[in-house]
Amino acid sequence: MATKGIVTGIVSNLVTVEVDGPVYQNEICYINLAGTKLMSEVIKVIGKYAYVQVFESTRGLRAGDEVEFAGHMLEVTLGPGMLSKNYDGLQNDLDKMEGVFLKRGEYTYPLDKERIWQFTPIITPGTTVVAGDWLGEVLENAQHLKIMVPFVFEGKYKVKEVAPKGEYNIFHTIAVLTDENGKDHEVNMIQKWAVKKAVTAYKEKPRPFKLLETGVRPIDTANPIVEGGTGFIPGPFGTGKTVLQHAIAKQAEADIVIIAACGERANEVVEIFAEYPHLTDPHTGRKLSERTIIIANTSNMPVAAREASVYTAMALSEYYRAMGLKVLLMADSTSRWAQALREMSNRLEELPGPDAFPMDLSALIANFYARAGYVKLNNGSTGSITFIGTVSPAGGNLKEPVTENTKKVARCFYALEQERADKKRYPAINVIDSYSKYIEYPEFQEYIENHIGTDWIPKVNDLKTRMQRGKEIAEQISILGDDGVPVDYHQTFWKSELLDFVILQQDAFDAIDSVTPIPRQKYMLDLITDICEIDFKFNHFNDVPVFFRKLINICKQMNYSVFESDDFNKSLEQLQHAVSEQPKLNEQE
């Protein structure tokens, strides 16, 4: 008998329910509002009263309305057919909903019940398997998706039967597994998983070391992220956080991209809906929408589902990682999730922590980031979840709880700077303040030496030193004046400007400049580093900007041209000519 209850109190979306039987923390229940069922989650229990957060508006709800408990926690339905879907925070398929406006209490099935899949068995009867082991595969959008032993299966199982190669829908039994007590379990293509629990069906989680190419120069060149790495992008509004996120999501070399639009603008999601079906994945040539899943809880959708949306996105990512795929998970923005927690904590009248956020905020953030990572599966394959979250710091102040707690756990930090954005220097990533801890990993350095070159990391460090030096000199010049510093200070400053304009700035709206593959990044870094190493001779500080502006202009034309095309080579010749014309310090007159 399922537990039932009666509504006794309502404050906004926090509802108190008097229950007639056992309930458990985080159990899902449905409140019956004049025939409409409102999905809710238990977040606190005192005696026979359960406090539930309602994932919908509670307008019209009355004391005395009936509640039914579902007997499970908030869970996702995993199976083939999720790619290119648009879900809300609770994994409802938004495209299946009728009408222009969202209707309260309308829940849609996340998978396609009728769709037929071409199934190929992988395992043979008699094999011993555990949760997460691969039983067979189906093909979806050119991805070989595995049908696995459900994650909830504990202990060892013996494969009794496997369906032969053939066409089945998701509900068809594709394997029968016998547990240690001799009991048979039928497995089909779908499984359920409680989103707040991490999937741990893998052998080990080694340190990540493989570069994840994003095509964004200030990331790949200056502060690279790795497959299975974690990063975060804090930035005041208007600094290009969303543009940068979209660039990464479009260009990154990943098998699956999951975007959790968590409490952000609906038009940003619409942009993805509108553009992705027409854009191609630069690595496979297939449509971007084929590898993408969107979890949309936009800022006007129910607040309680905002927290659920990031967990739903993570659970989906873990499902694909267990198949040995490279998953990129982007959450924009984790601050909105933290704010949703704050609203609820406030209604529960908990004692607040800093800035009225709940006290366990740091633990929640740490646990969430810890679910990302690079894993070795039981069968020796590897899979990864690379997680990049954005943070929207209140007032642009990085000393606020969400930024500080995220900084403790994320390994890459991309600091977007108001000053750079004001000067239209995009992406507005401040390379000096930003960091990637992975550059220091010996495993990563070895990988780079084998895949890009032995001089790459020294050159990257050199770039950062030059940027730092350029910044120091700019400050000195603003205090002492142009003629208050030696002429070669001007040269050092303008070399940092050259690096900034050519390597670190990138036009996200230009078809060519927006995505730079690694070989091209290496070519340009080599080229500019070589120029920076020349000691040019200038008679007057006024001549320095004239010369470097010319170089910047030529290099920008190169960035806008197809790599190694005629236009590109013509600009390259101009550049070499300009460099050779300029007198050098150690040359004889």
Next chain:
Amino acid sequence: MTKAFQKIYTKISKITKATCSLKATGVSNDELASVNGRLAQVVKIDRDEVVLQVFAGTEGIPTNAEVVFMGKAPSLKVGDQLAGRFFNAYGDPIDGGPVPEGIEVEIGGPSVNPVRREQPSELIATGIAGIDLNNTLVTGQKIPFFADPDQPFNEVMALVALHAESDKIILGGMGMTNDDYLFYKNTFSNAGALDRIVSFINTTENPSVERLLIPDMALTAAEYFAVEKGEKVLVLLSDMTNYADALAIVSNRMDQIPSKDSMPGSLYSDLAKIYEKAVQFPDGGSITIIAVTTLSGGDITHSVPDNTGYITEGQLYLRRDSDIGKVIVDPFRSLSRLKQLVIGKKTREDHPQVMNAAVRLYADAANAKTKMENGFDLTDYDNRTLAFAKDYSRDILAIDVNVNTMEMLDITWRLFAKYFTPEEVNIKQELVTKYWPK
């Protein structure tokens, strides 16, 4: 309004500045009630105890006040008769005209399913170059002016509203001074535009909590015209800081723990619920929101502008330029996020690069100015950027400039050629070849 079968309660157990509590049954959340004739709304239910928020305040409410529950959430009668009319926060006429007829709908209705939205792609020309050239607006966009109270934001908003091509203009006034209310009324009627304007006004003379209803009233009317009639609707909300202040008052009286700047922890969601009503519908109707958020001494780190900035699709700043003695649209901090959807596509191909190059040179001028103020010698380049900046302010940024976008681009190219070489301007070669004045 009272119907025969409605039960009248007369025993109030608790009264605070903004709320009163009583025992009542069968009451639903968000339901409206009348307390001695004053409108109130259910904000909390605990078994048979109900807490009502009285919009006009509880001054003079006796413990034996008559309380009647209306069985419905706040609503508005929508229909074509709304056009040309002025209403208060409850949707009652304040212009002396009759009560309009229409279909009653609850305000603060559901959100649009994001997959049913259309990507905004239609430019709204205003003739103001600081907006059209540098911060192009698009239908379905939401954007505020961030302005200090002494800046002429109401004048600029009225100007934008009248220049912009739209079928209806809905004005939501929150804590508006009576003078500003009359200014809008006169400006719109002098322009002969009254018949396409609907106004919901809460002036400084009205109770502050009432203004919490204004945005939802205005947007419910906007949804009627955009959804039912497929019209392009422009919603003006002035001033959203007053709205947020009213939220803070209510949350304080409800004993909620305040977060930053004494604002409620739900400020982001509360504001997003309003701004996200801006939408482009698939069948052509749209709601575009232009709002005002007043700042205190230009401080945008305050919770209200800060949260707003994260919700809206850009923001516009006004600034007085001492070089030309006029108000300009500040090119550094102003931003229209949706401009990328139209510039260079619905306008001319050179638009994005011309816009960026001009702002970059304007930034160089700002650096030169700092140098000059610190008493350093200026280079030839510095002097040229300063001269450029002055022309650019006068011919492009000033809000009294009224030209079309092609002319704006041509003017900017002429200014480039007047002061700079193509290398200094740093624009794609093919565009320079095509557009650089010979």
